[in-house]
Amino acid sequence: MKRQVLLFVSLLSLGPVFGQVSYSIPEEMTRGSLVGSIAQDLGLEIKRLISGKAKIYSRNSDQYIELNRERGVLLIKERIDREALCTETVLCALHFQILLENPMEFYTVTVQITDINDNAPTFEKSEMNFKISESATAGSKFVLERAVDLDVGINAVQNYDLKSTNNFALRLHSNPDGQKNVEMVLQKPLDREKQEQISLVLTAVDGGEPQMSGTMQILITVLDVNDNAPVFTQQTYKATVTENSPKGTVVATVTASDADQGSNSKITYSITNTLGNVKKMFEVNTENGQVSLVGTIDFEKTKRFQINIGASDEGGLTDSCKLIVDILDVNDNKPEINIMSKSTVISEDAISTQ
Ligand SMILES: [Ca+2]
Ligand SMILES: [Ca+2]
Ligand SMILES: [Ca+2]
Ligand SMILES: [Ca+2]
Structure with missing residues (x-):
């Protein structure tokens, strides 16, 4: 590796660059796909490539791209995963030289690797749990997890959606780093006596074509307060x-x-x-x-x-x-006397009515 670096430095000092060309290709092209017609684009004939033993000189790009002298083209040697090669950088490129002998010439080549939407937004956790008092007031905020999408630009996370709820609204605000903070805000007070468990789904979508998405469950346990009398x-x-x-x-x-x-x-x-x-x-x-x-x-x-x-x-x-x-009454006061008195009354009545 050290020798290669030294050789590269000495090559640079050998003389001028004879020309340069740049290509732009999407990531994930299959092995053998055409990157560019390098001979044509550099104005070189095929026989010069062969006689000059044209080859790619690179510190790290030769594993991905190969030169076919007979056809005068650059081809994909190994599938390029932009996310592995460049992580979060929007601009992702391979830089290398085409080197020829007799006489020695070299040309610089840049191959831009453009992003394709091959990653869905994902949440680190599959669910988040909240315990919220039914006395929480409207406007109370709860921070939710952001989704991660390994792609860049429009292929990264663009928006979120929260379903389905009468009580909470989703609020997004952008950070200086371009990421969005995700919060749910209580819109309507909770009532444990009506609903003790609330299950919501947070969905993150990217802006790719086709669009990809990821979801997370949000489970809310409503905590009781003493808001009902016996x-x-x-x-x-x-x-x-x-x-x-x-x-x-x-x-x-x-x-x-x-x-x-x-x-x-x-x-x-x-x-x-x-x-x-x-x-x-x-x-x-x-x-x-x-x-x-x-x-x-x-x-x-x-x-x-x-x-x-x-x-x-x-x-x-x-x-x-x-x-x-x-x-x-259980007639505990000498029932016999009661009966006597009743019959007396009856007889008195009988007399009085006649
Ligand atoms: Ca990608
Ligand atoms: Ca994506
Ligand atoms: Ca209650
Ligand atoms: Ca009570």
Whole structure:
């Protein structure tokens, strides 16, 4: 390698360049494809190429291009991948010399390698996950990954698309380096109670012909906030209980539900009456809303109770309901006397109507 470099330098010092020519070819041409009619373009005859033992002199281009002296043409020797040869540079070219002996002459040749659209935009990750609170406000921004396309110019990434969403809009802004920053912006607040998981697809497209694209999944988990109060299934419940029922008798069950999640929906029930003896007679199970007797009920003293019950979630949001309990008489006051008195009444009525 070192010897070759030295030879190249000494050649340059030997004398003037006799001519130069440049070609432009697309990358990925197959082996044997024509690069250019070099003899014709340099004004050399085929026999001069042969007698001068014309050959390519190059530090690195001879693996890709060969000279066919008999035809006076340059041909593809090995498939050229522009992306491997030049990475991100838009201008990609091979430089070499055609060297002839007797007398010594040399010509410089430049072969521009133009890009073809043979790479799709790709995302490094196949999906991105976000956890976003349902209290996030419109205008909140979330940075998305950019796609990479190994091609250049119009064949590189040109645009993005986000589908399908009512809540988010895609926003692109160009950087000084020409790359686009990709963001999604919340347009409409999220509601975990309506949709807890949102799945979007981000698509990147290049501007090549035919157009190529790459996609990435965006998975959004909507985090709960306590934005729903408990709600009782009824505003008023009704129940009956016979007097003298034993302590512990379940009178009724009240139920409230809460659309939120976790502790934001954990309900605690309580009796909220402040006046009267309701709290001495009844209790509510704080967890399941079962209302049961804790006192002894006497129909002769009270025929109806109104129990006020509250439901509260752990965020402090509440609802309330009423439970009306009617006490049923069990005729515990000497039924025989009652019957006697009734029959007395009937007989009195009978007399009075006659
Ligand atoms: Ca390419
Ligand atoms: Ca491309
Ligand atoms: Ca709640
Ligand atoms: Ca919620």
